Amino acid sequence: MHEFSIIQGIVDIVLATAREKEVNHISLVEVEVGRASGVIREAMEFAWEAARKDTLLSQAGLKILEIPLVVRCITCGRQYEPAEVYDICPGCGEVNPEIITGKELRVVAIET
Numbered sequence: 001m002h003e004f005s006i007i008q009g010i011v012d013i014v015l016a017t018a019r020e021k022e023v024n025h026i027s028l029v030e031v032e033v034g035r036a037s038g039v040i041r042e043a044m045e046f047a048w049e050a051a052r053k054d055t056l057l058s059q060a061g062l063k064i065l066e067i068p069l070v071v072r073c074i075t076c077g078r079q080y081e082p083a084e085v086y087d088i089c090p091g092c093g094e095v096n097p098e099i100i101t102g103k104e105l106r107v108v109a110i111e112t
Ligand SMILES: [Zn+2]
Pocket: 073, 074, 075, 076, 077, 078, 089, 090, 091, 092, 093, 094
């Protein structure tokens, strides 16, 4: 499950930020997760429980903000929300997408 290494990365970032700002309590960490980022929400939450243990984050919640997958067809310019990145364009029937949103995987807020 690669969610464990992703979550470990997030925990490291948050702890480094907390050290830098001399914060000793964190209540909530918000992350943006795109629908096409390839991670599973339940696995993220499970990994969070394990990774936050015995750290400054042991009481911190994890809030996952899901970002929809939006692509723009390079052929005809239509913007749409496909179920999968490589679904055909509803405008022209081609498969030529440019991803606008949906690949996000980042910490967006830390609440103390
Ligand atoms: Zn198109």
